[in-house]
Amino acid sequence: MSDVTLDQMLGKSWRKPAFVKNAALRWTLIVGFVVYLIAAYLTIEVDWGRVYVGLDRGWAFVLAFTSPDFTSRWSDIWSGLLESIVMTVAASVVGIAISIPIGLGAARNIAPLPVYMICRGIVAISRALQEIIVAILLVAIFGFGPLAGFLTLSFATIGFLSKLLAEDIEAMDRVQAEAIKASGARWTQWINYGVQPQVMPRLVGLSIYRIDINFRESAILGLVGAGGIGATLNTAFDRYEYDTAAAILLLIIGIVMALEYLSGIVRARVQ
Amino acid sequence: MPVLARGDAQIWRRRTARESLTRAFGWLLGLAVFAVCWLMISAKTTWFFVFDAPRIAGDIWTRATPPRWEYITQLGRPIWDTLNIATLGTLIALCLAVPVAFLAARNTTPSALFIRPVALLIIVSTRSINSLIWALLLIAIIGPGVFAGVIAIAIRSIGFCAKLLYEAIEEIDQTQVEAITATGASRWQVMAYGIVPQILPAFAGIAVFRWDINIRESTVLGLVGAGGIGLQLSASLNVLAWPQVSLILIVILVAVVISEWVSAKVRGAII
Amino acid sequence: MLRLQKLTKTYKTGDQALKAIDLDVPKGQVLALIGPSGAGKSTMIRCINRLVEPTSGAVLLEDVDLTGLGSGALRKARREMGMIFQEYALVERLTVMENVLSGRLGYVGFWRSFLRRYPQPDVDEAFRLLDRVGLLHMADKRADELSGGQRQRVGICRALIQNPKLLLVDEPTASLDPKTSRQIMRLITELCQERGLAAIINIHDVALAQMFVPRVVGLRFGEIVYDGLPTGLTPDKLTEIYGEEDWEATIEKVEEEQEEIEAAE
Numbered sequence: 001m002s003d004v005t006l007d008q009m010l011g012k013s014w015r016k017p018a019f020v021k022n023a024a025l026r027w028t029l030i031v032g033f034v035v036y037l038i039a040a041y042l043t044i045e046v047d048w049g050r051v052y053v054g055l056d057r058g059w060a061f062v063l064a065f066t067s068p069d070f071t072s073r074w075s076d077i078w079s080g081l082l083e084s085i086v087m088t089v090a091a092s093v094v095g096i097a098i099s100i101p102i103g104l105g106a107a108r109n110i111a112p113l114p115v116y117m118i119c120r121g122i123v124a125i126s127r128a129l130q131e132i133i134v135a136i137l138l139v140a141i142f143g144f145g146p147l148a149g150f151l152t153l154s155f156a157t158i159g160f161l162s163k164l165l166a167e168d169i170e171a172m173d174r175v176q177a178e179a180i181k182a183s184g185a186r187w188t189q190w191i192n193y194g195v196q197p198q199v200m201p202r203l204v205g206l207s208i209y210r211i212d213i214n215f216r217e218s219a220i221l222g223l224v225g226a227g228g229i230g231a232t233l234n235t236a237f238d239r240y241e242y243d244t245a246a247a248i249l250l251l252i253i254g255i256v257m258a259l260e261y262l263s264g265i266v267r268a269r270v271q
Numbered sequence: 272m273p274v275l276a277r278g279d280a281q282i283w284r285r286r287t288a289r290e291s292l293t294r295a296f297g298w299l300l301g302l303a304v305f306a307v308c309w310l311m312i313s314a315k316t317t318w319f320f321v322f323d324a325p326r327i328a329g330d331i332w333t334r335a336t337p338p339r340w341e342y343i344t345q346l347g348r349p350i351w352d353t354l355n356i357a358t359l360g361t362l363i364a365l366c367l368a369v370p371v372a373f374l375a376a377r378n379t380t381p382s383a384l385f386i387r388p389v390a391l392l393i394i395v396s397t398r399s400i401n402s403l404i405w406a407l408l409l410i411a412i413i414g415p416g417v418f419a420g421v422i423a424i425a426i427r428s429i430g431f432c433a434k435l436l437y438e439a440i441e442e443i444d445q446t447q448v449e450a451i452t453a454t455g456a457s458r459w460q461v462m463a464y465g466i467v468p469q470i471l472p473a474f475a476g477i478a479v480f481r482w483d484i485n486i487r488e489s490t491v492l493g494l495v496g497a498g499g500i501g502l503q504l505s506a507s508l509n510v511l512a513w514p515q516v517s518l519i520l521i522v523i524l525v526a527v528v529i530s531e532w533v534s535a536k537v538r539g540a541i542i
Numbered sequence: 543m544l545r546l547q548k549l550t551k552t553y554k555t556g557d558q559a560l561k562a563i564d565l566d567v568p569k570g571q572v573l574a575l576i577g578p579s580g581a582g583k584s585t586m587i588r589c590i591n592r593l594v595e596p597t598s599g600a601v602l603l604e605d606v607d608l609t610g611l612g613s614g615a616l617r618k619a620r621r622e623m624g625m626i627f628q629e630y631a632l633v634e635r636l637t638v639m640e641n642v643l644s645g646r647l648g649y650v651g652f653w654r655s656f657l658r659r660y661p662q663p664d665v666d667e668a669f670r671l672l673d674r675v676g677l678l679h680m681a682d683k684r685a686d687e688l689s690g691g692q693r694q695r696v697g698i699c700r701a702l703i704q705n706p707k708l709l710l711v712d713e714p715t716a717s718l719d720p721k722t723s724r725q726i727m728r729l730i731t732e733l734c735q736e737r738g739l740a741a742i743i744n745i746h747d748v749a750l751a752q753m754f755v756p757r758v759v760g761l762r763f764g765e766i767v768y769d770g771l772p773t774g775l776t777p778d779k780l781t782e783i784y785g786e787e788d789w790e791a792t793i794e795k796v797e798e799e800q801e802e803i804e805a806a807e
C-alpha cells in the first residue's frame with residue numbers, strides 16, 4: 001500500500017479501521033450479543049411487585065448501617081469473629097507452608113517433568129473447585145465446625161499461591177540463578193541463593209493478599225456449617241435483625257480494610 | 272552485614288546478634304499464635320468424626336458413583352440461569368464501575384477531598400463482602416430468584432472492577448493527555464481521546480477476568496436461593512441424592528474450565 | 543505577535559521556575575530556547591498555552607491576554623497554538639490518522655469526534671500533511687508501530703492541522719538519534735517558513751539550535767540571560783547559561799558540521 005498517492009486519497013472519506021476486520025464476523029458477533037442479551041433478559045423472572053415491597057426493607061437495611069447494633073448479640077458476634085480469625089490464621093500458615101514446595105514443583109524451569117505434572121495437577125484441582133463446594137464436601141466428611149473451614153481455606157490457598165509462585169519463578173531472571181549454579185552449588189543451595197531472593201518479595205506480598213482473601217472467604221463458610229462469622233450473619237438475616245447484620249458487615253469491612261492497609265505497608269517494606 | 276572480631280579471627284555473620292534475636296523471637300511468636308489457633312480449632316472439633324472420616328469419605332464416594340447421567344436433562348435451564356447471572360451481573364457491574372473508577376482515580380477525580388473518599392468507600396465496601404452475603408441480603412430484600420443473583424454478582428463486582436480500573440487510570444501516560452488538551456479539546460474530548468484509548472486494554476482484560484470469576488461464583492449462589500445451578504446442588508444435598516450431586520459437580524467443573532478457556536482466548540485476542 | 547510580560551511561575555514547593563520573563567516573538571519568527579535542565583524551558587512553554595498555570599504576569603497572543611481567559615475561550619486560544627512534544631505524546635493505541643485528526647478536536651463537536659466523523663476538508667488536510675511528511679501510506683497503522691522519527695512527524699502533523707499561528711515545540715529531538723534529530727529540526731523550520739508560523743523551540747542541543755534557528759534565547763534559573771543571534775553564543779555566554787565547561791570544542795564542531803551540511807546540500 002506504499003504506492004498510494006495523495007491524489008487518490010483526497011476527497012475520499014475516512015473511516016477508522018474496524019477492530020474486527022471481517023465484516024460478516026463483526027456483524028455476527030454484534031447481532032449474536034444483542035440476541036443473547038434479549039434472550040437473557042426475557043428469561044429472568046422479576047416479580048416487580050415483590051421488589052417494590054422489598055424496597056422498604058432495603059431502605060431499613062441502609063438505615064441500619066447508621067445505627068449498627070453491636071451489643072445485643074455481641075457474644076455471638078465475638079465468638080463467630082474469633083473463629084473466623086483463627087481459621088484464617090491457621091489456614092494461611094498451613095496453606096503458605098504447603099504451597100511453597102508445590103509452587104517450586106510447578107515451575108517448569110526448576111522441577112523435573114513428573115514432579116511438574118503432579119504439582120500442576122494439584123494446583124488445577126484446587127483452583128477449579130469453588131471454596132464453598134469444597135467446604136460442603138469437607139463438612140459432610142469431617143462434620144460441622146471450624147476444622148472443615150480450616151481445611152477448605154488451606155486447600156484454596158495452595159491452589160492460589162502455588163500457581164502465582166510457580167509463574168513468578170518461571171519468569172525470574174535466569175542469569176542470576178545460573179551464576180549461583182556455576183559456583184557449584186547444590187540444588188538446595190541453588191534454590192536458597194539463586195531463586196529465593198528473586199521471588200521472596202512477591203511471595204510475601206501475595207501471602208498477605210491471600211490472608212486478606214482467606215478472611216473474606218471465612219465469612220461465608222459458616223453458611224454451610226464450616227465455622228466462622230457466616231453462621232451468625234445468616235441467623236441475623238433470617239431474623240431480619242438488620243442492625244446486627246449491619247454491625248457484622250461493618251466489622252468485616254473494617255478488618256478487610258485494616259488488612260489491606262497492613263499489606264500495603266508490608267509490601268512497601270519488602271520491595 | 273557485621274564482621275565480629277573473636278580473638279584474632281574475624282567472623283562474618285549475615286545479621287547482628289540483636290537482629291538474629293529479634294527474628295528468632297518473631298518466629299517464636301508466630302509459632303505460638305499458630306499453636307493457639309490450632310488448639311482453638313481442635314477444641315471445637317469432634318475428633319471421633321474426624322477419625323471416622325476416611326470411612327465416611329469412602330461411603331460418600333461409593334454412593335456418588337456412578338453419577339446419575341440422565342439427570343442432566345433437568346440441568347439445562349439452571350445452567351442457562353447461571354450463565355445469565357454471571358454475564359448480566361458483570362455487564363451491570365462494568366457500567367457502574369466505570370464512573371466510580373473515574374471518580375476514584377487521583378488524576379481524574381473532580382474533587383480529591385470529597386468525592387474521592389466516597390468512591391473509595393464504595394469500592395472497599397462492595398469488594399470486602401462476598402457475593403454470597405450480598406445474595407443473602409438481597410434475598411431478604413427482594414425475594415429469592417435469578418434477579419437477586421444478578422444484582423448480588425453486580426454489586427460484588429463493582430468494587431473489584433473499579434479498583435483495578437482506577438489503578439489503570441492512575442498509571443496512564445500523562446503527556447498523551449497533555450497533548451490532547453493542548454489542541455484545545457474539551458474535557459470530554461480529552462477523556463475520549465487522551466484517557467480512554469490508554470485504559471481500554473486494561474478495561475477489556477478486567478471485564479473478561481471478572482466474568483470468569485463470576486461464572487464460578489454464580490454456580491454456588493443457588494445455595495442461598497439466588498438462582499442457577501446451585502439451587503439443584505442444594506436440593507440434591509438436602510435429600511442426600513449423591514449421584515445427582517456428583518453429576519452437578521462435574522457440570523460445574525466443566526463450566527469453570529470452559530469459562531477459563533474462553534476468557535484466556537478473549538484476553539489473547541485483545542492484548 | 544506573542545508577548546510575555548513579567549511571566550512568573552512559582553510552584554507549590556516554593557521553587558521559582560520563571561522569574562518575570564519578558565519576551566517578544568514577532569510573526570513568523572522561529573526562536574530556540576536553550577538552557578540547562580531545570581532552567582524553566584518546559585515550564586515557560588507550558589505557561590504559554592496554560593498547561594501549567596502561570597502565577598503572575600501576562601501572555602499576550604495578538605493582544606489577547608491568555609492568562610485571564612475562561613475555559614471556553616482558553617480552548618479557542620489553544621487552537622491557535624500547536625504543540626510538539628519531547629516523547630512525541632501520540633496516543634499510542636490510536637491510528638496515525640486519528641492522532642493527526644485529534645489536532646482538530648478544538649474545532650469539532652464531541653459526538654462528531656467521538657464517532658470519528660470529521661468534516662471532509664479536515665480529512666483531506668490530514669492526508670495532505672501526512673503526504674508532506676512522507677507518511678501517507680502509514681495512515682491506518684497504529685501509532686505504537688511507528689519508529690521515533692515517524693512518530694515525531696505525526697506529532698508535527700497533529701500540531702499543524704490545528705492551523706496555528708504559533709508552534710510550541712518542547713525538546714523535539716531529545717529522544718531521537720542525531721540524524722533523525724536534524725531531519726526533524728529541518729522539517730519543523732521548513733514548515734514554519736512555508737506557513738509563516740512563529741515557533742518557540744525548546745532544545746538542549748546548542749549545536750542543533752545554532753544550525754537551524756535565527757534567534758536564540760538562553761534561560762538560566764528562570765531568567766533570560768541571552769537573547770540574540772546564534773553566532774553570538776561565545777564560550778563566555780555559554781558559560782553564563784550552562785556553567786563552567788570547555789565550550790570551544792562544541793562551537794568548533796558546530797562550524798565543521800555546518801560546513802559539512804552546506805557541502806552536502
